[in-house]
């Protein structure tokens with residue numbers, strides 16, 4: 820696989836942040852012989868952990884849309900996020916659920932300075948709200964770590980989905 824093929828296939832696994840895949844390729848992290856199914860998520864995560872500045876970490880978190888937020892309502896999510904939010908039933912919120920998401924999204928962003936991020940695959944709306952309420956009480960450092968772990972988990976799920984679709 821060459822650079823262009825790799826980037827067109829995997830460039831979107833980190834939400835609106837193609838530099839991670841581009842940089843990992845250019846730094847030689849991604850080898851032709853690599854088993855893309857198994858090894859790619861951890862290689863990308865290692866590249867990011869070694870190279871990302873504090874500002875780039877925050878920027879990556881801030882590239883994520885709110886769950887059940889305004890972008891979703893306006894149908895302006897990326898293809899990947901649309902699929903993930905829909906898969907968790909977030910497009911079917913009751914007025915009460917939507918109001919709770921809006922209130923939590925507002926409080927969370929005000930407290931932490933980045934949006935609440937959860938790899939929603941396998942969750943339903945109530946499950947997501949439970950995690951959301953719990954994480955609101957976290958301290959900043961704990962939540963920063965958790966949010967980045969969730970971003971890497973989302974990337975891993977996207978890679979697995981892409982591999983399943985192309986095999």
Ligand SMILES: NC(=O)N[C@H]1NC(=O)NC1=O
Pocket residue numbers: 883884885886899900903904934935936937938939940973
């Ligand atoms: N904010 C947030 O968690 N967004 C996401 N979660 C997920 O699984 N896909 C997303 O886009």
